[in-house]
Amino acid sequence: MKPDPNAPRxxxxxxxxxxxxxxxxxxxxxxxxxxxxxxxxxxxGLIAAIAALGFNLLLGYTGLLSFxxxxxxxxxxxxxxxxxxxxxxxxxxxxxxxxxxxxxIVSALFGYVCVxxxxxxxxxxxxxxxxxxxxxxxxLYWVTGGSDGLRVPRPALLLGxxxxxxxxxxxxxxxxxxxxxxxxxxVCVVLMWVVVHSPFGKALQAIRDxxxxxxxxxxxxxxxxWISFLVSGTFTGLxxxxxxxxxxxxxxxxxxxxxxxxxxxxALLGGFRNFTGPIVGGIVFTYLKTYAVxxxxxxxxxxxxxxxTLVLVLPTGIVGGLSTLGLWLRKGKS
Amino acid sequence: MAFLTIQILNSLLYASxxxxxxxGLSLIFGVMRIINLAHGSLYAVGAYVTAWLVGRGIxxxxxxxxxxxxxxxxxxxxxxxxxxxxxxxLRPFYRRAEEYQLLVTFGLIQILEDSIRxxxxxxxxxxxxxxxxxxxxxxxxxxxxAYNLVVIGIGVVAALALWVAxxxxxxxxxxxxxxxxxxxxxxxxxNVGLVYVMAFGIGCFMAGLGGAIVxxxxxxxxxxxxxxxxxxxxxxxxxxxxxLKGALVGALVVSFVRTAGxxxxxxxxxxxxxxxxxxxxxxxxxxLFGTA
Numbered sequence: 001m002k003p004d005p006n007a008p009r010x011x012x013x014x015x016x017x018x019x020x021x022x023x024x025x026x027x028x029x030x031x032x033x034x035x036x037x038x039x040x041x042x043x044x045g046l047i048a049a050i051a052a053l054g055f056n057l058l059l060g061y062t063g064l065l066s067f068x069x070x071x072x073x074x075x076x077x078x079x080x081x082x083x084x085x086x087x088x089x090x091x092x093x094x095x096x097x098x099x100x101x102x103x104x105i106v107s108a109l110f111g112y113v114c115v116x117x118x119x120x121x122x123x124x125x126x127x128x129x130x131x132x133x134x135x136x137x138x139x140l141y142w143v144t145g146g147s148d149g150l151r152v153p154r155p156a157l158l159l160g161x162x163x164x165x166x167x168x169x170x171x172x173x174x175x176x177x178x179x180x181x182x183x184x185x186x187v188c189v190v191l192m193w194v195v196v197h198s199p200f201g202k203a204l205q206a207i208r209d210x211x212x213x214x215x216x217x218x219x220x221x222x223x224x225x226w227i228s229f230l231v232s233g234t235f236t237g238l239x240x241x242x243x244x245x246x247x248x249x250x251x252x253x254x255x256x257x258x259x260x261x262x263x264x265x266x267a268l269l270g271g272f273r274n275f276t277g278p279i280v281g282g283i284v285f286t287y288l289k290t291y292a293v294x295x296x297x298x299x300x301x302x303x304x305x306x307x308x309t310l311v312l313v314l315p316t317g318i319v320g321g322l323s324t325l326g327l328w329l330r331k332g333k334s
Numbered sequence: 335m336a337f338l339t340i341q342i343l344n345s346l347l348y349a350s351x352x353x354x355x356x357x358g359l360s361l362i363f364g365v366m367r368i369i370n371l372a373h374g375s376l377y378a379v380g381a382y383v384t385a386w387l388v389g390r391g392i393x394x395x396x397x398x399x400x401x402x403x404x405x406x407x408x409x410x411x412x413x414x415x416x417x418x419x420x421x422x423x424l425r426p427f428y429r430r431a432e433e434y435q436l437l438v439t440f441g442l443i444q445i446l447e448d449s450i451r452x453x454x455x456x457x458x459x460x461x462x463x464x465x466x467x468x469x470x471x472x473x474x475x476x477x478x479x480a481y482n483l484v485v486i487g488i489g490v491v492a493a494l495a496l497w498v499a500x501x502x503x504x505x506x507x508x509x510x511x512x513x514x515x516x517x518x519x520x521x522x523x524x525n526v527g528l529v530y531v532m533a534f535g536i537g538c539f540m541a542g543l544g545g546a547i548v549x550x551x552x553x554x555x556x557x558x559x560x561x562x563x564x565x566x567x568x569x570x571x572x573x574x575x576x577x578l579k580g581a582l583v584g585a586l587v588v589s590f591v592r593t594a595g596x597x598x599x600x601x602x603x604x605x606x607x608x609x610x611x612x613x614x615x616x617x618x619x620x621x622l623f624g625t626a
Contacts, residue, residue: 124615128568
């Protein structure tokens with residue numbers, strides 16, 4: 001039997017570290033040779049990668065397509081904004097500490113409802129719930145600021161050790177925040193790697209590939225899907241928490257279902273049958289969108305054409321395509 | 335009393351348009367098993383084309399009565415777009431996973447929405463000449479445009495026509511046979527590809543007609559397609575995907591709840607609609623009349 005080139009291959013953690021080391025080194029050195037704007041863009045990319053990584057636990061490993069992950073991203077962002085407004089402290093660690101439990105609890109709640117269905121109905125249900133959250137954020141303007149959104153000023157990092165109020169505060173903030181996000185990103189990647197290679201992750205993949213067989217093996221399918229949903233939503237929510245201080249503002253746009261579509265797009269762009277696919281996809285999508293918006297007024301058209309072409313020609317995404325190419329080249333040599 | 339009558343008429347008006355959109359969405363799902371996310375954008379295209387045609391018609395000095403003939407033209411143009419889209423973009427995806435079908439139609443939304451902006455620009459396009467062509471009637475001391483009654487009439491006629499076409503014609507039998515078992519229908523000599531194109535074309539025609547009849551009452555604006563899609567989802571989830579009766583009942587439920595919502599709880603109107611949809615999915619996953 002031929003091994004499936006798109007199947008996630010089993011590797012141990014040290015090998016992940018070895019593969020990641022050169023990339024990580026490049027990312028660490030990056031601020032020394034690019035300008036602030038590029039650093040900011042890469043930070044956005046890393047955040048999108050965390051969101052897509054979380055999303056892909058559901059799509060790639062559990063086989064559930066959520067069309068409502070904007071809800072968890074937006075919830076993370078709005079939680080930070082509420083904390084700023086109501087509680088006051090401008091500390092990033094505090095935001096994360098409050099934000100993660102909130103997002104986790106809400107993901108658990110929504111997930112409990114959503115995993116009762118699979119396939120298309122799961123998609124519609126996640127979409128419906130995210131739209132409820134969106135319409136509440138839009139209409140309850142005395143709490144959420146309506147379509148104006150809520151402002152979030154630059155927080156202090158590392159328990160107030162790093163403050164950014166001076167005249168060069170912006171540049172300093174961008175560089176420091178880049179390393180901050182990078183560190184969290186690495187933690188997220190390692191965590192997710194451990195999750196998908198644990199017995200739990202294997203069980204999810206078994207459920208994805210054959211639900212009936214998995215049930216006969218005694219797996220509690222709905223519970224596994226629920227926990228997968230919870231983890232997935234929490235990762236995406238963390239991305240929202242990290243995104244809002246960088247953006248400085250949260251609006252209902254990040255709760256709208258087209259934003260969920262962008263998360264799906266990112267995962268597909270990189271390739272959702274690969275562990276690294278959504279990471280690459282999140283970063284590439286950020287660049288793609290930024291440059292599309294900068295070059296043409298009709299950037300949506302451009303993105304739409306890219307998406308349709310991608311789905312038609314390269315359904316395994318960038319990483320999937322590259323690994324197929326690598327396999328093909330190796331076969332040609334021997 | 336008159337106030338209540340007008341609210342009921344408004345609900346029926348909204349229900350007619352919603353039914354046209356949702357029935358098309360449902361028909362396409364029933365036959366081809368794909369959710370066409372771009373359906374709302376096709377409805378918007380219908381509205382824009384009709385408004386543009388009416389504008390041209392007035393510029394050419396067509397008498398107001400003739401302008402009504404432009405409504406089916408707007409719908410037909412959307413059907414034509416559908417007939418092109420189905421074999422070109424959707425056909426390669428029937429054998430692939432649902433994710434890809436959703437993604438390709440999501441890409442289609444972005445293409446259609448920006449094409450609308452490219453062709454007609456960002457300013458709203460109105461066709462209220464049609465509304466002014468008909469008199470304003472008195473209902474218990476309140477004024478009501480007769481055109482709205484025409485829209486309700488078109489909705490009723492469309493529902494009847496679709497019902498006859500699906501359940502009482504030979505084409506309807508072919509459609510239902512393909513929907514139930516595509517391979518068996520093909521083995522019995524049906525041209526399944528043709529049935530698909532026809533079904534998709536009819537679905538698009540309905541969406542286009544919805545856009546065409548709505549545009550004289552409210553101008554065509556950017557983003558109307560996405561709004562319509564989001565509400566049409568609620569309709570088909572409540573009624574049941576793939577069911578004509580479901581689309582009708584769903585459209586009525588949504589429009590009455592929405593009209594009441596705008597009166598009594600405007601902030602929560604959309605949230606309530608989605609909560610109803612989520613509840614229906616929990617209690618009856620296939621919707622009130624769904625079979626899928």
